[in-house]
Amino acid sequence: MDKHRGFLQHPREESDKEKVYTRVQHWHEYEHCMPAARLVRQAGRCMDCGTPCCHHHCPVHNLIPDWHALVSEEHWQQAYEGLDTTNNFPEFTGRLCPAPCEDACTLRLADASVTIRSIELAVIERAWSSGWVRPQRAVQSISARVAIVGSGPAGLACAQQLARAGYQVTVYEKADRAGGLLRYGIPDFRLEKSVVDRRLAQLVDEGVEIKTGVRVGADLPVNALECDALVLACGSEQPRDISVPGRSLGGIHFAKDFLTQQNHRVAGDRVGAEGAIVAKGRDVVVIGGGDTGADCVGTAFRQEARSVTQIQYHDRPPTHADILNYWPEPSPEFHKNDHDEEGLVRIWGWDTIAFGGEAGKVKDVALQRLTWSKDAGGAWKKKLVTDETQRQRAQLVLLAMGYAHPEHDGPVAELALDLDDRGDVAASDKDYKTSSPGVFTCGDMRRGQSLVVWAIHEGRACAHAVDDWLSGESHMPD
Ligand SMILES: Cc1cc2nc3c(=O)[nH]c(=O)nc-3n(C[C@H](O)[C@H](O)[C@H](O)COP(=O)(O)OP(=O)(O)OC[C@H]3O[C@@H](n4cnc5c(N)ncnc54)[C@H](O)[C@@H]3O)c2cc1C
Ligand code: SF4
Numbered sequence: 397m398d399k400h401r402g403f404l405q406h407p408r409e410e411s412d413k414e415k416v417y418t419r420v421q422h423w424h425e426y427e428h429c430m431p432a433a434r435l436v437r438q439a440g441r442c443m444d445c446g447t448p449c450c451h452h453h454c455p456v457h458n459l460i461p462d463w464h465a466l467v468s469e470e471h472w473q474q475a476y477e478g479l480d481t482t483n484n485f486p487e488f489t490g491r492l493c494p495a496p497c498e499d500a501c502t503l504r505l506a507d508a509s510v511t512i513r514s515i516e517l518a519v520i521e522r523a524w525s526s527g528w529v530r531p532q533r534a535v536q537s538i539s540a541r542v543a544i545v546g547s548g549p550a551g552l553a554c555a556q557q558l559a560r561a562g563y564q565v566t567v568y569e570k571a572d573r574a575g576g577l578l579r580y581g582i583p584d585f586r587l588e589k590s591v592v593d594r595r596l597a598q599l600v601d602e603g604v605e606i607k608t609g610v611r612v613g614a615d616l617p618v619n620a621l622e623c624d625a626l627v628l629a630c631g632s633e634q635p636r637d638i639s640v641p642g643r644s645l646g647g648i649h650f651a652k653d654f655l656t657q658q659n660h661r662v663a664g665d666r667v668g669a670e671g672a673i674v675a676k677g678r679d680v681v682v683i684g685g686g687d688t689g690a691d692c693v694g695t696a697f698r699q700e701a702r703s704v705t706q707i708q709y710h711d712r713p714p715t716h717a718d719i720l721n722y723w724p725e726p727s728p729e730f731h732k733n734d735h736d737e738e739g740l741v742r743i744w745g746w747d748t749i750a751f752g753g754e755a756g757k758v759k760d761v762a763l764q765r766l767t768w769s770k771d772a773g774g775a776w777k778k779k780l781v782t783d784e785t786q787r788q789r790a791q792l793v794l795l796a797m798g799y800a801h802p803e804h805d806g807p808v809a810e811l812a813l814d815l816d817d818r819g820d821v822a823a824s825d826k827d828y829k830t831s832s833p834g835v836f837t838c839g840d841m842r843r844g845q846s847l848v849v850w851a852i853h854e855g856r857a858c859a860h861a862v863d864d865w866l867s868g869e870s871h872m873p874d
Pocket of ligand 2: 453455494496497498512513849
């Protein structure tokens, strides 16, 4: 291939997805890795433009143009070795990342961006299947002990970095299995849990001790943890609620409860009939967009809901936006998602004003039209259009309006930690130190609800800060 001119010969290609009819009948992943020959061509589309905004816009600063060059010449193992220096868990980001790198790809100014996320996934999956991903045990042992609370991507990235540096690391997790939202938030059809398990096995091989079923701050007080430094990576677990008439009716649930139950079922756990949240045969209304809302929609279809409607607060984005006004940021354009073709109905620009019920159970959702305009300062303001209302039939309503902040009981209360003005645990992204000496925080607990790739970045950077605090300096990458 003519180096750096692949984009003139090959259009962008997407990875293959299983057809709707079959994929909604099971819980396995339905997006598949592209075959190697196609990936080599796709990597060859990288222009090596010299201004790699992709690298800058990737929160872990993956060395993207470098691995494109290596993959285009089929040097897969070297591509993996480069990827491993910046990202502890490319198999998670390769499946889940919204890929801000692709928005920032220079090729996007004239053509479709390079398919970076698919290439990342292919590199790491080839590394696993070829046996290149091995435990990286520390070459020295440091006696200092670090306790990490929370086993989501932030806690695990932090644990892996510190264990590889030689620290004695224990991760405490209140759930029965480790993984955080990778385990009990994101459904198997986007991330099969064997992918999480094989990475956990690597951490254990590297010396990380993982204790599940321990809620720190309740089962085990923080002051009973035997450690020289403590990292809190408890996520942002307080869901946003809605305060409208009818909220207490049966059949209205937080998204996380619905998703967690289904993840338990797929894992083979028994979920008793009492308290079970199921969409089968029901008209389901999901309130809120984002990844959580989309996962509720996909789960409801796989549970054989009669209909699924998603209510979005904001107006539908335009179908086209001038990229020159936005690059290297994403343009606010409407894109169909996978669930649109599964049968989703989306309603844009409506506010939920009440739930209607019958015999104590929800039967519909009352909506009122919203319009949006900018005030003099440029901030978006909503206005309810009072004469435009509608009701949506629903026997199951899922609240997917995001997460406000971390839980304020448990470790936060016990240590009386300072909070920032959003209610997240206060700590800067320079040193990750909370208001309590020797206590650090990272991930969604510090930055608010965010992305897997940011959690990995924060876990790595927090490990660097802990190492610096315990040893007086750090040579660890952050
Ligand atoms: C449904 C859903 C879908 C998502 N989809 C995507 C996506 O496609 N792409 C993407 O990039 N991001 C996605 N996200 C966001 C992403 O999952 C989070 O940003 C990320 O998991 C945050 O990582 P974390 O380690 O900070 O916290 P978490 O993953 O939330 O992990 C925190 C862990 O701490 C544990 N814990 C809390 N308190 C205690 C305690 N007191 N004692 C012991 N353990 C405790 C919790 O049980 C949990 O396991 C999604 C989020 C949700 C909810
Ligand atoms: S982690 Fe996300 S932003 Fe970084 S290279 Fe992968 S897809 Fe792009």
